[in-house]
Amino acid sequence: MKIILLSGGSGTRLWPLSNDARSKQFLRLLDSEKGKESMVQRVIRQLRASGIKAEVTVATSAAQKDSVVSQLGESVNIVTEPSRRDTFPAICLACEYLSRMHGCGPEETVVVMPCDPYTELGYFESIKRMAAGIKSGVADMIVMGIAPTYPSAKYGYVVPGGELAPGIRSVKRFTEKPDVATAERLIAEGAQWNGGVFAFRLGYMTSIAEKYVKEDSFAGIIEHYDEFPKISFDYEVAEKAANVGMVEYRGEWKDLGTWNTLTDELSDHAYGNVLTDGTEVNTHLFNELTIPMLCLGTKDLVVAASPDGIIVAEKSKSENVKEFAEALKQRPMFEERRWGTYKVIDSVEFEDGYCALTKQLTLRPGCAISYQEHDCRDEVWTFIDGEGEIVLDGKRSSVKRGMTVNIPKGMKHALKARTSLTFIEVQSGSNLVETDIRRFEWEW
């Protein structure tokens, strides 16, 4: 059995704590015995606690890859989508990866699951039953049905039929996001929410994938990734499948995708440098900036500040953040990368278009920034903590706290941390874009 964990999402509904690089599933806000953890860390921890030993492959975007590496480390495989499409192409790619790169045979049981639902351990027991159903050939595909608690128009529904095997019913049909009246009728009919968890044999999916992209190698599939239709797995596969089963899960199942639903699950009300007078009611405060946040006497409020921005929202209105965050679309102002973290601490554009961007960066011990050069910007690095090695146009030397290095445009540079290495970077030039970068090989 193999697990494919889908990690996508645009990160606008929990703005400004989430952004394109740090979607909601990477926010370390949830409680665990070992301190705060993110949604993606929680789902992996729960998976292991349930006794499921299956190898996990995370299907994600290039923007999120570094966050996955940073939070899950070596414990998972990662398949990076060459471009953002939809769940059907992403699952095809992950299945081809298992088939071509991991030597999995067509009879291998695969379970696809989202990385962000907030659930209990029973959820993973249902996954075990789904996998067992596929293994024993009860159906071509088995989906997880979640017992609905209200006629939501946000979810897809699964209408079950008779029993295929103990605990596994057939699926009569799928209905995507109905209106509330239809949802009420569906629930009366016994319909369940579609939990987005699917089990099937690997060969079942690869044969569907190969209808669109038929290549000899995984590299070839990557190259032709854009030929997969931009469509969800539900539409392209689940709804068309002839022989589908459903396993029910009755237990906690929440989408902590909005400020309102997320804050319901948090044990703390204040994160970061926050001070209150104690008269606030139902108020959640998140401060990822270094400056202090003071809150006096507020009610039903969520306040969050990060290098990306500040939100102050009445909780019931906080869902509206999505459209505004999209309008505010800017470069991510902080990121967790495979080598460490950075935050933008200042950004200024002058009348003639010349720009300056100041960052604070920290490399983890042993990690390195790739050998690179820029055409349009100069960089000045002032090291304020730690030790490391720098390469400037092929020449290697040591750097440490107190040193400053000038990197004019056109100079190749790489950096590796010996100890945790923190520096201030001042970028300046006429065109400060992330794409102004050429990468080269460097053997440390």
Add this chain to the structure above:
Amino acid sequence: MKIILLSGGSGTRLWPLSNDARSKQFLRLLDSEKGKESMVQRVIRQLRASGIKAEVTVATSAAQKDSVVSQLGESVNIVTEPSRRDTFPAICLACEYLSRMHGCGPEETVVVMPCDPYTELGYFESIKRMAAGIKSGVADMIVMGIAPTYPSAKYGYVVPGGELAPGIRSVKRFTEKPDVATAERLIAEGAQWNGGVFAFRLGYMTSIAEKYVKEDSFAGIIEHYDEFPKISFDYEVAEKAANVGMVEYRGEWKDLGTWNTLTDELSDHAYGNVLTDGTEVNTHLFNELTIPMLCLGTKDLVVAASPDGIIVAEKSKSENVKEFAEALKQRPMFEERRWGTYKVIDSVEFEDGYCALTKQLTLRPGCAISYQEHDCRDEVWTFIDGEGEIVLDGKRSSVKRGMTVNIPKGMKHALKARTSLTFIEVQSGSNLVETDIRRFEWEW
């Protein structure tokens, strides 16, 4: 006639927009025909509009001096208190300054006024009547009485007696901040609020001042400034005066010293990089950071963000900011100086006590930072806009956008802007305090 404008205040009640260097009177939030203006700019504009041509001397603290210069320029004299004491010493100092440095005679009429009440032009008509009363010898001192609108326990009261001259009544007694019941009785008796505006002959005050500090020169008075008692003008002078008159002012008179009272007078609800969904009610938003602020559906709220911090307060609770701002006491994170402005954009302290502080600074054309050196910190300056001249250990050279200069501890340095000059400064060292500075002379 001479005006003494008292500019003091600690800047905690409008935190984080105000701080030790930028008290409330310097916030450019009020409307004028020429755009936004501060309280101190408003009072000077109103004074001139009323036809009063008297020279103005601003009595202020060292921390606020640069803000006064920056906002009022050459139009006023400035007397800087050597240390913060109270209104009596400050007024003594300003009077001695007029007497010793401006050659004003003892018969000169002086009007002392606060720099921050929000008033109408009638206020200045009352000042004219006060000055005229002193000139014609009606009383030794004339105070402005403000018609009270409620029995406030925050203000001092003036109890008037019979008429000394048309429009000028005698003062029976002063009462400092009574309880509400006493305030009610006082108002029934015809008492007025003490507006903190006083007129007298210069000689009247210098003779009182010289009871405490009797020196031959103004420099001597500065040197012995600490010998003036730490007491208010009201207690030390007004309440003891034998022959006091009162001129009434009936018109708008507000202390915009709290978020609640200030926001009542503002025509705009959003300042800076602010976005809302339009469903907010009675909400004022101030954003002096470069990152965006988004507000959704809030009610009766004031939100303010600056490099000093973020406040989110229910308006009726916003007065409580004072005690918290004092607890948060930190170095000012942005200041308006005589040479320009700076803001702290990042501040970090490592486990071993080593610190780094990153600032963005802008010098106005023609302005200079004094020739100085530091014992405990290195500085790196990266110029991102403009042109100027730098002095490093006595050697003068040009700097401009794109250049970086290293200033290790012990190196003397000065900087002068030819055009508006912006740079990023990274300070680092084991002890980053404002007092680690030795200043030297440099002749540009």
